[in-house]
Amino acid sequence: MSRLPAAWRACVGTGRMELALRRDHQDSLALIQREIGFRHIRGHGLFSDGMGIHRPFTHLGEKHVRHSFTYLDQVVDAYLGMGVRPFLELGFMPDGLASGDQTVFWWKGNITPPRSWSAWADLVRDTVTHLVDRYGLAEVRQWPIEVWNEPNLTQFWLDADADAYHRLYEITATTVKDVDPDLQVGGPAISPGSDKWLETFAEFVVARDVPIDFVSRHAYTSGPARHVPFGTHQTLGPASRLLEQFALPRHQLAGTPLAGLPVHITEFNSSYRPDNPVHDTAFHAAYLAPVVAAGGDHADSFAYWTFSDMFEEEGIPVALFHGGFGLLTHRQIKKPTFHLYAFMARMADEILSRGPDHLTTTDTTGRVTVLAWAPVDHEDLRNSPSSHALRLSVPMTGSSAFLMRSSVDEQYGNAWAAWREMGRPSSPLPRQLDALREAAEPVRSHRGLPIVDGHVTLDLTLSRHEVTLLEITPVRDETPSWWDDGHLLGMPS
């Protein structure tokens, strides 16, 4: 047996950092942490003006800058209070330090290099130093620090200028290490489609002996966007393509001096659009199930992008379900993919077996858990099989076992389907939200199972797009010797 790697829960994505000041965001994160429990959280915009860190001012005719951490502290206090650590992404550029006015997103993150490299280094140094002062070195050493986001795209970094990024990386990494050499710094956080970038970056880092503790990239499988108002449709590649992207950095770095560095997939999803309804569906959970189950073989973390629909890159959502990335909608309605993660969180820690439609684990108490999923047709959902049969035999001690099964599919654990049946209310009333919350819970069934020859046999039928969790525990029968269910209400035994 081998251990199930914790990479699947090592990190999760979030919208820009200041959203973490919001109540809905914090309520959602608290729920996520209670039922899933991610280790780190990563989002954009730490240095964007909404966080209020970089504060130029003039005094007696001279220009100065003050670095202020009023909101950063509120965010990090909240994160740590919910048991999740920041995975810091250093970016974007504060307006007062920017060399241009190009921005990305509705919320206008400035994507230009700093006007002054030394002022940028001051900003990085003061921020990291402040965090160390406030949270302690032992704590902050556990927070990976990533330099910028997707510099290979012109939307995110002016002209996608690799040389400029390398300079940014070098100055930033060096500055971070000046604060403390055991802080963990890395990059280049590239998007899919520019795989060479990582190699060039690695060569630069090696050549100039720049500090690096991890490498990072992103993974998505969607094709080009076709827009409708407040929505997007896209084709998808097969889910296996995500695993290929997860695996690529290790392949690329093999044989180089960077071989063996931790690889963090700091964003992944099917579609990279926050307005693609695929994120809301049961299909999505079944599509990603094999990725979440196996991704830990290929990378040290892979961060679902993102945990909450409280996200504003394309503006403020106009309806409760709007194709957002979230595992949760606003108001904490669980989507099927939430349950995929919540099911993973209940898996045991030793792998018993794996297959194209399942993962089986156990632990020292003899408990066995099975995650199983229906195969999907990612090109034409109507071709996804309407049912899928699966037979498993799992080891178990004793004479009988208790099985609890939890499932989500097109009907159960599927608030989006209920919301469509409700007429797609943009702003559901409180009683509609209550109904959606009920519709969002998995169906649970249970039964006793015989143990034959040290095994329990499971004959499963999965419905269309079903993801199911089976928890099987050995039974210790405490029924008193004198008890006879047959006597219940006068029935003869």
Add this chain to the structure above:
Amino acid sequence: MSRLPAAWRACVGTGRMELALRRDHQDSLALIQREIGFRHIRGHGLFSDGMGIHRPFTHLGEKHVRHSFTYLDQVVDAYLGMGVRPFLELGFMPDGLASGDQTVFWWKGNITPPRSWSAWADLVRDTVTHLVDRYGLAEVRQWPIEVWNEPNLTQFWLDADADAYHRLYEITATTVKDVDPDLQVGGPAISPGSDKWLETFAEFVVARDVPIDFVSRHAYTSGPARHVPFGTHQTLGPASRLLEQFALPRHQLAGTPLAGLPVHITEFNSSYRPDNPVHDTAFHAAYLAPVVAAGGDHADSFAYWTFSDMFEEEGIPVALFHGGFGLLTHRQIKKPTFHLYAFMARMADEILSRGPDHLTTTDTTGRVTVLAWAPVDHEDLRNSPSSHALRLSVPMTGSSAFLMRSSVDEQYGNAWAAWREMGRPSSPLPRQLDALREAAEPVRSHRGLPIVDGHVTLDLTLSRHEVTLLEITPVRDETPSWWDDGHLLGMPS
């Protein structure tokens, strides 16, 4: 249309009053109030020594009594804080005031008349006065005050002496009215099987012009107990017998000066034993469904005995499921009968139709709710039908409706069944309690329904012992004109 009477939620029973000091009891009541919302709560033992009210002492060689309300205040504060009012039952006898040492229950409630009638009157007067001082007259006038419990049984009142009870009633009622004439006092709280007692009591009250604001009795359908260790089996009569018992006081008082007085069924259940497993079953919910749905036709309240398994009349329960009366077990596991009540709490307020297997209601928003239940065989559960079909047509405006269905039966919403499959753990581990809580939730399904000729047709199939709630709401379709689900993931429209 007629209004659905609120009698079903007017009152609920609880174990002896001091149990309300317990955390588990309060957590259970808070949950009950959140999902059901009873108006009053009634239990025994207000004057028993565990409440510490009657406190004899000696000073300078003379005997005195102090009346102390340390715990009574804690209990009533907790009740009111959870939105439920006391239905006061004055009893049993404090040891220091008792004329004998006969007791009832494991916890030894003294069942003898007072040694001094004037000391009893002092106790009643001081207690009621204290409550009025603390909670205000307007509040306390809403608390019915019942004199003693089941005086027609020798277990509860020495020799079941009717004359002594009449005297107790007269002195108590007069004393209560001396505090304030608008306080509500009543009795005689008799058990089934002594129906004449009510008539005799009524004659006494009328003849002596004793104050009376309501009459009360109890209702049960179980036969004699056959004991096993820590458990009891009994036969049951048909559920309709409960409705007959509810109806009896109005019949008995018709034509007397007491006709028209409110009638409170201050206890009802199937079995009167707190160790009969029938209380834990899906059968029980289906058995009682027609009673809860129709009981309001016959009485002003009928109080399910009792809301929680935190109850000690037969001693401290030895296992999580032990046949207790509770709608909830210790640790707040919901039983099927809990859901019968929770479903009732979601019914609308106007009755549309009733039948032997359903109740249909609506309200001014056009929402329709259906409570339906499978018929049961109360003599031989194996003969309860394995499925039951039901066809209903309900009025609805618009072109489509949204249906949410919630059900409990032998599989769903049935923690007891899961607990049996687990091997009946006496003291379930935390992870077992979590699984039981999940098993205890109803299954929820949803769908869109067409509205044809102003009606929705419901073809229902109920499983064995199923109780189901259907909530049907008119749909206002907000789907944007440009939206086409067919485009989801590249599907042709």
Add this chain to the structure above:
Amino acid sequence: MSRLPAAWRACVGTGRMELALRRDHQDSLALIQREIGFRHIRGHGLFSDGMGIHRPFTHLGEKHVRHSFTYLDQVVDAYLGMGVRPFLELGFMPDGLASGDQTVFWWKGNITPPRSWSAWADLVRDTVTHLVDRYGLAEVRQWPIEVWNEPNLTQFWLDADADAYHRLYEITATTVKDVDPDLQVGGPAISPGSDKWLETFAEFVVARDVPIDFVSRHAYTSGPARHVPFGTHQTLGPASRLLEQFALPRHQLAGTPLAGLPVHITEFNSSYRPDNPVHDTAFHAAYLAPVVAAGGDHADSFAYWTFSDMFEEEGIPVALFHGGFGLLTHRQIKKPTFHLYAFMARMADEILSRGPDHLTTTDTTGRVTVLAWAPVDHEDLRNSPSSHALRLSVPMTGSSAFLMRSSVDEQYGNAWAAWREMGRPSSPLPRQLDALREAAEPVRSHRGLPIVDGHVTLDLTLSRHEVTLLEITPVRDETPSWWDDGHLLGMPS
């Protein structure tokens, strides 16, 4: 005796509406409501783009607008959940509807008239209709609806164009009344210094018979701002000037058809700057005490601007204490002025007496409360008296009374003073925040007082800038006859 008007708690101000999505804002408001209990809350920016209501889009080559209420619902749900109702201010202009690009504040509220009056009317109509649909007409009729903010200032309304405002008012008021004639609409929400504006506005409204349910204006006493980095100093006028401003609308409207309309002072404070440290001081509470105590004589509401330092008009605060308007800082540190309001919330409802340094109230239980304050020198704080003596005699029944006194001054209930002594930490550590919370509590003392001739005599000495609350209740002595404190630990009596 006359009743103490509730005007002081009728409304409170807040920063722009979207801040109400934040956790710190909601935690602060919850605390405010628990200890003070305002009835309404008013802030800017309902229609600004951060709320995401006005959403232009293009479909098939045509421009459309969708009105979306995702965040508005979250804000209003939160308000109502905390027991406070919105006082709606309709403004500023969504970018997509603006006729120019002039903005106000760091967060860039657009201050120009709409590009299309009919599109503005659509926006108003849809928003109000949505609120009525969601919250019910009976509820929304209790929310005053104010048109724009301070249109008399060029910073807030392009060119401070009165005619354009009148047009805006007329279209808006008419549109609101079209939704329901009992909704309450008003204006013109002018700042101090343009008193004539109200008269002109009133003439316009009367002349054209435009609907109006209330008039509104603001009140401040500060002089011109002298800026330092991240801070402002200003002179102040006497506090009585606030009462004069409160009183002005009634004087101005006397004799006009608008006489008798409710007058709402929808903002007031000493300084109108959110970076003036005077807001943080004990002086501020003593300065405002006579205003809060007497303001209800002059207007129907006067809304303290604002309840929380979570406020961004001048950018994100760089330090915990920064001269913000808040009754609470970020992280819920109470300022002295918070306690002024919390003391008011504990006053009884009938006025016994008033004076230049006190207000005395009582209620039907015989409880007497006194709010007293030290006189201040608003021009030179060093001249504020270091102590102030006050002698009061209040009626009380019985033989003795219990007095609880709560005070804030330069030492007690003064977290700002402690923060200065701490070295003004910009981002206090958790343990510093704990210390500040402790420093922020009033000092409480208590004593027994004799009642002589039906009165209690209070000889008070107030320290510099002290505001104090005295709560005096009649004692009902329950000491047992046998008790002798002298026997405690063997002391002879």
Add this chain to the structure above:
Amino acid sequence: MSRLPAAWRACVGTGRMELALRRDHQDSLALIQREIGFRHIRGHGLFSDGMGIHRPFTHLGEKHVRHSFTYLDQVVDAYLGMGVRPFLELGFMPDGLASGDQTVFWWKGNITPPRSWSAWADLVRDTVTHLVDRYGLAEVRQWPIEVWNEPNLTQFWLDADADAYHRLYEITATTVKDVDPDLQVGGPAISPGSDKWLETFAEFVVARDVPIDFVSRHAYTSGPARHVPFGTHQTLGPASRLLEQFALPRHQLAGTPLAGLPVHITEFNSSYRPDNPVHDTAFHAAYLAPVVAAGGDHADSFAYWTFSDMFEEEGIPVALFHGGFGLLTHRQIKKPTFHLYAFMARMADEILSRGPDHLTTTDTTGRVTVLAWAPVDHEDLRNSPSSHALRLSVPMTGSSAFLMRSSVDEQYGNAWAAWREMGRPSSPLPRQLDALREAAEPVRSHRGLPIVDGHVTLDLTLSRHEVTLLEITPVRDETPSWWDDGHLLGMPS
């Protein structure tokens, strides 16, 4: 410097175990843990019938016993959930196992030896095994297991029969060790006044090689009780007598094979009566302060008896303040002695200096804390000094320090004094409870202090019976260079 031993917080006492099922008890413990943080909790009655563990039954004419843990699990789950571990005391005798009917306390704990030693061993074995099964061996090994309570007194052990106790100890200790040899067992839990008992017990244990992991005894300083109704007066010895009692077991065991065993003072207080008002007073905190500050020099734990007034040995309290042992009254009113402990919980971990009226500590951050107390006259409170001066110099780095001082005395932090002034209401109204909670908080003051030659000089004046905590932290001044308080409101600098 030496470390401040944690003995003061190692354990705290509680009333009989079943009281831990109560809401008030749990609310009190949660508050205690939040502000003090004890490590273990010990009380009587684990095996008494109110816990429902020992359950005889008859089946098919034969007698059996079932051991049931319904309530024990609820109690231990609650303890661990609040971060405190059980210090198990095995006793008293279940009625069904008792050899006689002698009882102790209002709640009738049976004090007789078991009728069957093997049945007793079964009870111990099953209980300990159940706890290990449920909570894990690693956890339960951290719970000391003490055999019986005060067997040297005839009230607690039939005839105070030492031989019978030795037999009980041997059988119990052996049985516990049979479950796991690393479980910690000890005794003899003797009361003061029978010091020889410990020596005899030690000889027995050594002679027969009986397992023993710790020794335990109790400590009290009160003289004989003089009763009044619902109250008791007693003389007290000097507080130093407690330290002498703490120290005695180490002296007694020195040179024996048991030397070096942990010594647990499993109960201590001034008076051993739960109805002696001394427990409620400021005197009590000042009297015990030197004991709590120095007790760790003499024993491994000393458990304040008890944390809560929810305690029923002498019956149910008839008034809020009644001389109970509690650090908290019912309803969580803090007594002065609560604050003594809460102050201790804020002390640093390294001792700087000690004296007859103070304890000074520091830690690696440079923070210094001082606990100081006024000397008391324990024979005649009127002779306790009305003020006490104290001068301390403590090391501190930098140029200035911030001091926060918290005090309780005859006026501040003294709810009992306020309650007396209120007329001693037996059942305070909610508003009276609120006032008492406010009166119960310490007074807090703060100031900046200069650091001269690396030291801060503290000139303290303590009032009568004052206990005070000083927290002094070095200041890092962040005041901006441009800031001038003199400009506040136009004042010249």
